[in-house]
Amino acid sequence: MTVALAPAGTKALPIHVLGSEDVALWAGQQSDRIRTWVDVSGFKGAIGTALMIHDAEGHPEAALIGYGTQAARKRDRFAVAAALPKLAPGTYRIDSGIDPHHLEQEALGWLLACYSFTRYRENSVDHATLVTPGGVDAQRVxxxxxxxxxxRDLINTPASDMGPAELEAAARGLAETHKAKITAITGEALLKNNLPMIHTVGRASDRAPRLIDMHWGTSGPKITLVGKGVCFDTGGLNLKPGSSMGLMKKDMGGAANVLGLAHMIMASGLQVRLRVLIPAVENSVSANSFRPQDILTSRKGLTVEINNTDAEGRLVLADALTLASEGEPDLIVSMATLTGAARVAVGPDLAPYFTDDDVAATSLDLAARRMADPVWRLPFHEPYEAMIEPGIADLDNAPSGGFAGSITAALFLRRFVSEQDRYMHFDIYGWQPVAAPGRPKGGALQGARALFAALPDMLDL
Structure with missing residues (x-):
């Protein structure tokens, strides 16, 4: 699928983007023919509406797109993209109506609205093409x-075709595109390389667990991205009910998001030394599944009491985070579809994140607004540390009681990096439950675009 804006100067129909308060003024400045057409068509400038304008011979000469009210635009992240289904196929250019500061956001929304998942079913929709608006970097968009x-493609692919081996293949494809180095430690070799919790979580599946390790870049600050790659999560012996298992193909959403972020970094030529670590497993049920009340010893040497085999993501991340920390990077970022508690706290649209670095948090929050990629900071609340200390082992993977589940999971992960590490953790949903402008129902990238835009400030690039 081509993901690009048309070059500036391409012949195209002009688009006038009109807010609800602008329609009457604009129409009043047009010919009687156009003014009458706008009036009889009932076009009021609402978000999601469009109107083709034709010349006297019936040929299209322009288009109007509704931009709604200022209040409405706060509720629709990509307001222009909402009108794409109403436009006739063709090539268009935005002539007026959008603040220059919002042009990149709306151009990106236009491209994102053209996505469709076609692996199992062809999609013949012919989307309208947008000419690169003035001042917008077409390559960046x-x-x-x-x-x-x-x-989106990685998350939308069902587990039947996206197991640990297929996730590794996708990472290798990305590495080949950008001439990155990549290795994988698979199966019993995980034990020989002191990655015991990744092995334990994945050993019940006949699809071998693995640790995927990608390196790119030779100069600049070191950043390590760690993505949860649980390709399907049955819950293990603490089996999920069917209603909770239905979306578990997306439990590798953290891995999919860090691969998306890695593409941004590598394709943009950001001057960093990038490392991507993905513990890829399937949490299955068999005779050798790990059990409730088992005590595991992690790569770091910390012991973990298993009080719920469905809290497996933090176990595989723990070993990967320890490995990340050993490389002494300037920044470690983990991304994971980790807890239902995060969804209860902020819903599916916001990407909650944790960090002790106030400067990094400020940079991220500002970038999130620019990039139309909302995030929300949650605290590493240290008084809750006692909740993850069971007494019989160093750590508890699933504290009882249900309180502060996202925070206790983040505190658990923080135990596996050193106190000197700059660390950020994102507890994302990775899924768009209801279609919205530029965001079809299905797999979703969350927080990665904001983080990409914030990295230059965070790392003094």
Missing amino acids: SILAEAEFLT
């Missing part, structure tokens, strides 16, 4: 859209 399409 295309890179952002490509990253999102990659993430």
Whole structure:
């Protein structure tokens, strides 16, 4: 699928983007023919509406797109993209109606609205093409859209075709594209390489667990991305009910998101030394499944009491985070579809994140607004540390009681990096439950675009 804006100067129909308060003024400045057509068509400038304008011979000469009210635009992240289904196929350019500061966001939304998942069913929809607006970096917008399409495709693919081996293959394909180095430690070799919890979680499946390790870049600050790659999560012996298992193909959403972010970094040529670590497993049920009340010893040497085999994501991340910390990077970022508690706290649209670094948090929050990629900071609340200390072992993977589940999971993960590490953890949903402008129902990239835009400030690039 081509993910690109048309070059500036391409012949195209002009688009006038009109807010609800602008329609009457604009129409009053047009010919009687156009003014009458706008009036009889009932076009009021609402978000999601469009109107084709034809010349006296019936040929299209322009289009109007509704931009709604200022209040309505706060509720629709990509307001222009909402009108794409109403436009006739063709090539268009935005002539007026959008603040220059919002042009990149709306151009990106246009591309994102053209996504469709076609692996199992052809989609013959012919989307309208947008000419690169003035002042917009077409290459940058295309890179952002490509990253999102990659993430969506990975998450949308069912576990039957996206197990640990297939996730490794996708990572290898990305590495080949960007000339990155990549290795994988698989199966029993995980034990020989002191990655015991990744092995334990994945050993019940006949699809071998693995640790995927990608390196790119030779100069600049070191950043390590760690993505949860649980390709399907049955819950293990603490089996999920069917209603909770239905979306578990998306439990590798953290891995999909860090691969999308890695594409942004590599395709943009960011001057960093990038490392991507993905513990890829399937949490299955068999005679050798790990059990409730088992005590595991992690790569770091910390012992973990298993009080719920369905809290497996933090176990595989723990070994990967320890490995990340050993490389002494300037920044470690983990991304995971980790807890239902995060969804209860902020819903599916916001990407909650944790960090002790106030400067990094400020950079991220500002970038999130620019990039239309909302995030929300949650605390590493240290008084809750006692909740993850069971007494019989160093740590508890699933504290009882249900309180502060996202925070206790984040505190658990923080135990596996050193106190000197700059660390950020994202507890994402990775799924768009209801279609919205530029965001079809299905797999979603969350927080990665904001983080990409914030990295230059965070790392003094």
